[in-house]
Amino acid sequence: MTTMPPPAIQLAGLAKSYDKAPVLDGVNLSVPPGSVLGLLGMNGAGKTTLIKCALGLIGADAGNASLLGEPAPSLSAAAKARIGYVPQEIWLYPWMRVCQLLDYTAAFYPGWNDGLVQRLLHEWELNPAARVGKLSVGTRQKLAIILALAHKPDLLILDEPAASLDPAARREFLKMVLEVAGEPGRTVLLSTHLTSDLERVADRIAILRDGKIAYDGELDALKESVKRLHITAHRPLTAGFAVPGAVRMQVEGNQALVCVRDASPQLVERIQRKHDASVQVEDLNLEDIFLEVQHAGN
Amino acid sequence: MRAIDRRYLQVVFTYLRRPVIPIVTLMIPVAWGASWLIEWISGHRRLWIDYNLELRTLRSLVASVPFICLLALPAIVIGHVREQLVNWRAALTPGFRLPHLTIAAVTLTLVTLILASATYHELAIGGPHNRNLSFAGLLAIVLTLMTVAAWWSLFWWPWLALVLLPILTLLLVNQRATDILASLAASSSRSWSAFRFAILGVNLIALMGLG
Numbered sequence: 001m002t003t004m005p006p007p008a009i010q011l012a013g014l015a016k017s018y019d020k021a022p023v024l025d026g027v028n029l030s031v032p033p034g035s036v037l038g039l040l041g042m043n044g045a046g047k048t049t050l051i052k053c054a055l056g057l058i059g060a061d062a063g064n065a066s067l068l069g070e071p072a073p074s075l076s077a078a079a080k081a082r083i084g085y086v087p088q089e090i091w092l093y094p095w096m097r098v099c100q101l102l103d104y105t106a107a108f109y110p111g112w113n114d115g116l117v118q119r120l121l122h123e124w125e126l127n128p129a130a131r132v133g134k135l136s137v138g139t140r141q142k143l144a145i146i147l148a149l150a151h152k153p154d155l156l157i158l159d160e161p162a163a164s165l166d167p168a169a170r171r172e173f174l175k176m177v178l179e180v181a182g183e184p185g186r187t188v189l190l191s192t193h194l195t196s197d198l199e200r201v202a203d204r205i206a207i208l209r210d211g212k213i214a215y216d217g218e219l220d221a222l223k224e225s226v227k228r229l230h231i232t233a234h235r236p237l238t239a240g241f242a243v244p245g246a247v248r249m250q251v252e253g254n255q256a257l258v259c260v261r262d263a264s265p266q267l268v269e270r271i272q273r274k275h276d277a278s279v280q281v282e283d284l285n286l287e288d289i290f291l292e293v294q295h296a297g298n
Numbered sequence: 299m300r301a302i303d304r305r306y307l308q309v310v311f312t313y314l315r316r317p318v319i320p321i322v323t324l325m326i327p328v329a330w331g332a333s334w335l336i337e338w339i340s341g342h343r344r345l346w347i348d349y350n351l352e353l354r355t356l357r358s359l360v361a362s363v364p365f366i367c368l369l370a371l372p373a374i375v376i377g378h379v380r381e382q383l384v385n386w387r388a389a390l391t392p393g394f395r396l397p398h399l400t401i402a403a404v405t406l407t408l409v410t411l412i413l414a415s416a417t418y419h420e421l422a423i424g425g426p427h428n429r430n431l432s433f434a435g436l437l438a439i440v441l442t443l444m445t446v447a448a449w450w451s452l453f454w455w456p457w458l459a460l461v462l463l464p465i466l467t468l469l470l471v472n473q474r475a476t477d478i479l480a481s482l483a484a485s486s487s488r489s490w491s492a493f494r495f496a497i498l499g500v501n502l503i504a505l506m507g508l509g
Contacts, residue, residue, distance in 0.1 A: 057386050077392035085390055093381075095316050107308040108391045 006069030008033045008155050008187035009054055013063035015211075016049055023049045025211030026063065031187060031204070033154075036177070038202035038219070039191040040290050045208045047191045048088050051159050054189075055085060068155055081109055084153030086161045088191075090144045094133025098143060101132055102150075109151035120146045120176070124169055138164040145173060149180060156180055156188045162197055170197065177201050195287040205286070207293050214293055219286070226289045227263035231256040233277035243271060248295050259284075259292040309397040312382070313405070319374055322367045329363035330416075336360060368413040373447040375405050406444075414440045 009031040016024040023046040031037050041047045052058045054065045056072035065072040070079045093101060098121075106112040121128060124142045135143065141164045148156060156177070162170045178201055180186050192198060198205065198219075205222055207215040215222065226247070231237075233254045241251055243258045244267065250257040254277075260267065268279045284292070313319050336357040379402040388394050414437045 055386075055390060057389055075390075080390055080392040083390060085386070087386060091385070093312075096312075097315075100311070100315055104308045104312065105391075107304040108393055 005033050005185070006066070007031055008035075008068060009037075009189060010066045011050075011054060011063065012065075014050070014053055014060050014065060015062040016046075016053055016058070016060050018049075022211050024053065024060070027208075027211070027213055029206055029213055029216060031189060033185050033187050035204050036188040036190065036202045037204045037206055038198035039189060039206050039208065040193075040195065040198070040286075041191075041208035042294060043193075046211060047208055048159055050208060051157055051189070051191060055083075055157065081111065081151065082154040084148035084151065084156040086141075086144050086148045086158045088159040088163075090137070090140050092132045092140055092143060092147075094131070096132050097128070098126055098130050098132060098135075099128035101143070102128070102147070105147050106150070111151045113150055113152055116152070117146055117150045120149070123172055138166060138169065141165060142169055142173075145176070149176060152180065152183070154186055156186070158188065158190045158192075160192055161190070162192060162194060170194075174201050195285070195290055199286050207290060209294065222289060223284065223286070225262050226284055226292065227260060228282040228284055228288070228292075229256075229258045229260060229263065229268070229271070230280040230282060231258060231271060231275065231277050232280075233275045235276065237275065241275070243267075247292050305393060305397045306401065309401045313375075313378065313401070316374075316378060319371075319378070322370055322374065326364040326367045329360055329367070333357050333361035364416065365413065368409055368416070369443055369447050371409050372406055372444040373450055375402055375409070376448040378402075410437065410440055410444065413444075 007030045009029065011027050011029040014024050014027040015022065027050060039047055039050070049058070053060045054067065054072060056065065056067075056075065059073070067075060068079050068082055070076060075083075093104075096104065102117055106114070106117075120126075120142075124146070126139060126142060126146070132140070132143070141161065145158075145161055148158070158177075162173055165173055174197055177188055177190065180188065188201070190198065190202060202219050204217065205215065205219050206213050229243070233256075236254045237251050237256055241249075241256065243249065243256075243260055245261040245263075247259040247261055249259075263281060268281060271277060271279050340357065379398055382388065382398050383395065388398075414433060417436050417440065418433055
């Protein structure tokens, strides 16, 4: 009999406030092993706080966080060796050289992959002899990503990792994320504003809004279910016009623009019949869906 | 075992790779060598009879450099360890804290012993009035100074120098204060022995806490 592996990340009722202002308000999230989860949220939504609480870097006011089946605040050395992390604010020892920082970090990880490091240094044109303090923000970010990837972690947590990368490096980075995620059992949590990046690599999406997870599910299922309906009725739509599962609705005369969560052919047929209307179904990309969900909250 | 050795070795390298630490460390033997050389030269009165007094003054000045360096080192070491341990890496890198704490503890112990021994040697050659000099007393004074330096490294408040300087000057020119310090460094009284060991303990705990 085989036992199910524990979720790579499990958050239960996680709450955190700063100066009595709640940032996380009972976050529940379970990330199955082997998935690439994209964490989306507006600026200040609490993505970084969520990641830091999940990693045990800051204490939560309430709730529990566990990584790879172990409580986040008291991870064993074996669990730590399976985690890679790129923080939003990159701080690397400015007085070290690139090669020295790599040697220093490698000493702590038994599974350090020197071949991968050399490949990425070459592909991202990083000079091993360069002083870390003299690197540009983008180059420092590349170095931080190499440091997080080099031990081939089972769980990779990336907080806005591609923000300062140029398009070529971003493409290479996303390729690397896919490579890491492609190996069985590897899990990636990627927090970013760049929804186009997420569409390339993520298979799950979690949207953080008002301190809670507003959506958590598979990206394909999300894109399949959330649609924008352009409704044109033969008569003006009444004030009581409603569509089940509507995330956001704009009504003007005999026309309505409705974003729905569960757009099924049955729903479309029902609207057509009930309101004597023609319904055009528009597919949305992740950015549109994210904005609709945010608008719905507002 | 090899992986463990590599961790410790890399932590030692972090000290050597910070330019300030090798420079300050190197200044200690260089200044001591120079002070011994000046002492040797001042011993040859036939050659240097006219400059003997000046050379002795110069020797005192040069000989004080290693003491200043040794006092600065705990501040630098604690600042360095703190930089490593407040970082997220300390929480998420496997086996990160122990090598840092071990190397820092060994370094601080060595610095304390070298500074106390050097002071003891320096004062012991000063004359018969230093016969009651106690190593434990000196250790207590050294640890107190190191703790002050380490606190300073934690807050890096430059104006503290302006506050500390007059206080230290007042302590050194005040007869009562120097008597207390001399009694602390001497081994004549039992109550002073108990007091100096209490100071040693408090300072050790404070230094460990800072680390």
